[in-house]
Amino acid sequence: MIDGLLELAVVIPTFNEKANVPTLIAKLDQALAGRNWEAIFVDDDSPDGTADAARAIARLDKRVRVIQRIGRRGLSSACIEGMCATAAPVVAVIDGDLQHDETLLPAMLDLLKGADIDVVVGSRFVDGGGTGEWDRDRVAKSAFATKLSRRVLKADLSDPMSGFFMIRSDIVRHLAPGLSAIGFKILLDLLTASPQPLRFVELPYTFRVRTEGESKLDHVVALEYLIALYDRMFGRVVPVRFAMFSAIGVFGVGIHMAVLTALFVGFGANFLAGEIVATLAALTFNFFLNNALTYRDRRLKGWRQLLDGWVSFAVICAVGAVANVGIAAFLYEMRDGAWAASALIGVLVGAVWNYALSSKFTWGRY
Ligand SMILES: Nc1nc2c(ncn2[C@@H]2O[C@H](COP(=O)(O)OP(=O)(O)O)[C@@H](O)[C@H]2O)c(=O)[nH]1
Ligand SMILES: [Mg+2]
The missing domain is CATH 1.10.3130 (serine acetyltransferase, domain 1)
Incomplete structure (x- = not known):
């Protein structure tokens, strides 16, 4: 299989995740053994040198690539650029901080090989999934945001705010021009941009605790989320x-x-x-x-x-x-x-x- 066609690109948006880079690659290597994959780090010029850390590995391992963006920030736009920078027919997006469960990737890939599914979503809110050690405040905020986005989405997805999913890359390229690319909820953006509903499956996973680096989701990011929803609802009338x-x-x-x-x-x-x-x-x-x-x-x-x-x-x-x-x-x-x-x-x-x-x-x- 290793000599066969490229099957999967794993897109990893990063900002100040230097310490997590080697571990993540090692974990992907293990989880995706026997598959033909590549990893694309999309780093927004992190001051801690995340891009250098990824390049150091990429020199030895051709499966690893780095896109270093200068003068720009944004999780959604980073994911889109990463997803459009591969020849693989299927792309996954996974956080660079090890909070997502990479062992789910092979099962996701197998599901997408069946003809009738467009997206596989890693969900914290279906049976068997979980938010790990979140405090009550964060669980409440996340539940509120999920409820709001389900209204806009009109789809029965348990975790539309998930940052962990796998999708056919031709769909992404097709939808890319119409994406708002604002904020951090790229999955929501993709699902709402599609003229016909995307066919999805959810797989449960438990959100892990971050051990290195720190979260970038602050209050302004919450505002960005509301902006992204506004954009989806009224953006065509007033940008x-x-x-x-x-x-x-x-x-x-x-x-x-x-x-x-x-x-x-x-x-x-x-x-x-x-x-x-x-x-x-x-x-x-x-x-x-x-x-x-x-x-x-x-x-x-x-x-x-x-x-x-x-x-x-x-x-x-x-x-x-x-x-x-x-x-x-x-x-x-x-x-x-x-x-x-x-x-x-x-x-x-x-x-x-x-x-x-x-x-x-x-x-x-x-
Ligand atoms: N390229 C890029 N990556 C980002 C940005 N903000 C966050 N990330 C990455 O996106 C992932 C999720 O962010 P994180 O702060 O852990 O969010 P949380 O898990 O919800 O607290 C991590 O890999 C971050 O390094 C950004 O502006 N640009
Ligand atoms: Mg995180």
Whole structure:
């Protein structure tokens, strides 16, 4: 069998998992003995040198490959790139921290060799599976997220949030252009993107305890999850990034008014001075919030990038403001008296301008 065709690619997204790399390869080697497989590490340039650790093994073992992504973060997009980087007919995704049970892989592969299954999912929530030593808080959060995603999914899958699954690679390539690639729930993304329901089987496993490194799933990741769901439901009407950008813009108006009120009413400052300070405060607030949330995956870091980004954002927004006022004034002239509608269209044009240019020039450069 070893000399035969490549059967399976195991995609392993990693961020700071250096200590787990050799163990994982050894475990895959054992679990997949007699199968023709390759492992693809997709590492987001981990500071701990995970990619180097994987390359050190890859020099000796041709089954191991490494994709090192620079300047990008994101579990879903890492999985997609890994899955599209193989000639194997079947791909599995497994965490790099040994929490998933790799001994399930041969059974998953055998199931996919039958004609009528598209995806095999490792599930913590079918009989025989488990969440291991999770605390109650995490079990509750996970149960909530699972419930929510089942609503969106309309499929009777017990563990749609699972990060451990195997799928035919032609299906992934076919669905890839329509994936939202945001956040960390790639399986959910694949299942919801498919025009016809994917045929799935679930196999139970117990989520292991992490012994090396630490979890990257923080609160912002939970927000990303909600964003991914939003994207699936309304993303076609209003793109998720634009919705976030606009929501943050509305917050910015609040900041502007609060600062202006404090300075002008509270401290009796000159109106123009108050306006200038309020505008700068709102602009800075919007810049940092967009950097942390809307463009989290392309976040600017360090003084130099942040300063460059802030300046370009300020210039773009200044032009956006001129366009906003100009268009509103023009419409107001044309449709005598429709002041509110004119103003709103001005705001919308300004917002689209700010969004389009800042996504290209402020957050699109590094
Ligand atoms: N390439 C890449 N891998 C990631 C990223 N975030 C997490 N991972 C990897 O995804 C897997 C699951 O993440 P983990 O933090 O263990 O999630 P948890 O098990 O739910 O706590 C691990 O192998 C991580 O190293 C990321 O932004 N990019
Ligand atoms: Mg983990």
